[in-house]
Amino acid sequence: MRDPAELLVAAAEGDRSAWDELESRFGPRMWAVARACGLSPSDAADAVQGAWLRLLQHFHTIREPAAVGGWLMTTVRREALLMLRKQRPGVTSLEIVEEPDPESAVLEADGRRLLWKTVSTLHEPCRSLLQLVAIDLGNQQMAARLGLPVGSVGPTKARCLEKLRTLISAQETAQ
Amino acid sequence: MINDEYFLAALRLASGNDPVPGHVSAAARDAFGLRVPGAVTAAPAECAAPGGVRDGQGSHLVRFVTAGLTFDLEVTIGDGLIDVAGHVFPYPGEGAVIDVRTPHLTLSRRIANTGDFAATGLPPGWLSVVCHRPGHQPVQTRWVRIRP
Numbered sequence: 670m671r672d673p674a675e676l677l678v679a680a681a682e683g684d685r686s687a688w689d690e691l692e693s694r695f696g697p698r699m700w701a702v703a704r705a706c707g708l709s710p711s712d713a714a715d716a717v718q719g720a721w722l723r724l725l726q727h728f729h730t731i732r733e734p735a736a737v738g739g740w741l742m743t744t745v746r747r748e749a750l751l752m753l754r755k756q757r758p759g760v761t762s763l764e765i766v767e768e769p770d771p772e773s774a775v776l777e778a779d780g781r782r783l784l785w786k787t788v789s790t791l792h793e794p795c796r797s798l799l800q801l802v803a804i805d806l807g808n809q810q811m812a813a814r815l816g817l818p819v820g821s822v823g824p825t826k827a828r829c830l831e832k833l834r835t836l837i838s839a840q841e842t843a844q
Numbered sequence: 845m846i847n848d849e850y851f852l853a854a855l856r857l858a859s860g861n862d863p864v865p866g867h868v869s870a871a872a873r874d875a876f877g878l879r880v881p882g883a884v885t886a887a888p889a890e891c892a893a894p895g896g897v898r899d900g901q902g903s904h905l906v907r908f909v910t911a912g913l914t915f916d917l918e919v920t921i922g923d924g925l926i927d928v929a930g931h932v933f934p935y936p937g938e939g940a941v942i943d944v945r946t947p948h949l950t951l952s953r954r955i956a957n958t959g960d961f962a963a964t965g966l967p968p969g970w971l972s973v974v975c976h977r978p979g980h981q982p983v984q985t986r987w988v989r990i991r992p
Contacts, residue, residue: 680876688876696872697857700864705853714868715969715989718947721872722970722987726885752989781858784851803855805862830848 674734681728692721695738699745706749716752720745787836795829802826875947880974883982886910908973908985915973915985921992926971927964935959936977943974968992 671679671690679687699720703713723744724737731740788799794815801811812819856862886908904919916931928944935957942953944963947970951963955975968991974984 683879683881685876689873692869692872696869697864700868701853701857701862704856704862705849707849710865714865714871715991717864717868718871718875719970719987719989721875722878722947722972725875725879726883726984726986728879748989781854784854785858788855799855800859802852803859803861805856830851833851834848 672735673737677728677731677734677737691724691737695741698738699741702742702745703749706746706753708749708752712752713749716745716748719748723748783840784833784837787833787840790836791829791832794825795832798822798826798829799833871947878945878947878972880982880984883974883984884910886913886915886983886985888986888988889914904990906988910983913975913983915975917973917985919971919990921968921990924968924992925964926966926968926990928962928966928971928973930961930963930973931959932961932975933959936975940975940977943976945972945974946970 671687673691673694676687676691676694680691696717699717700713703716704710706716708716720741724741727740731737733740788796791799794817797815798811801814806814808822809819811817812822815822817825853862887910889907889909902921904917904921906917906919908915908917912934913936914933916933918929920927920929930942930944932942932955936955936959940955942955942961944951944953944961944966946966948967951966953961953963955961969989970987971990972985972987974982976982
């Protein structure tokens with residue numbers, strides 16, 4: 670399996686299979702980043718496509734080819750934020766930055782494993798609730814599955830996410 | 845500070861919910877066909893508002909500049925399609941060709957000796973223009989998103 674830097678160089682030289690492999694490796698996470706920014710499916714599709722088009726024009730200017738994944742996440746997030754800002758008059762920028770995006774670290778494969786591991790250490794109802802949140806179950810169905818009043822699902826979800834955030838932050842600090 | 849949406853996106857991603865749609869992956873793969881080997885990229889000019897200026901009649905005015913070549917694009921959206929009226933200067937010379945590109949459609953145009961060119965009926969979305977000049981590297985504008 671080729672590493673990201675090799676894939677980037679090969680794609681820049683015209684190797685379509687390398688491009689496809691970059692898409693396989695990073696496309697799902699780019700989608701998750703765009704959706705995490707709050708974009709609709711159609712706008713998220715635009716943001717992801719925009720990031721790929723930018724990569725075509727930056728093959729030779731990416732400072733750290735090994736970090737092309739981080740570059741793509743940062744770029745898709747930036748495109749997403751531009752789209753959101755355009756809906757309101759305000760500051761926009763077409764500048765592309767190459768710094769890693771710390772917020773998307775939780776979307777990295779290691780970050781996701783850590784996240785699930787941490788979810789599994791939570792007490793009930795948080796453990797089950799977050800698993801149900803992950804599959805986008807509505808509040809009514811969640812209330813029925815968890816045996817909670819519907820009105821308490823929202824506040825409980827907020828408390829569980831806060832616990833998760835505290836635990837993840839503590840683990841990141843310890844690393 | 846990681847916000848809740850990122851946690852939720854990571855949870856959904858890990859659970860296999862909200863996967864990237866097939867058409868999004870296919871579009872990303874197809875984008876490789878838009879690579880222009882050896883091209884120089886013209887950036888949006890600092891004097892223009894990034895992403896374009898609306899002139900009050902539904903047109904976006906965008907300028908892209910690189911060493912030796914400037915593109916002015918007036919992009920109009922009507923009936924769900926986009927029209928581009930462009931001007932490239934200095935005049936790139938006899939035999940130069942402009943490609944007005946979207947991910948789904950590329951229209952090639954000869955350039956008038958005034959430097960003007962036009963393309964109509966393009967689908968909304970990402971847009972870029974490439975100038976091919978005999979004996980020179982191609983010059984492409986940065987991709988810009990045009991939506992109603």
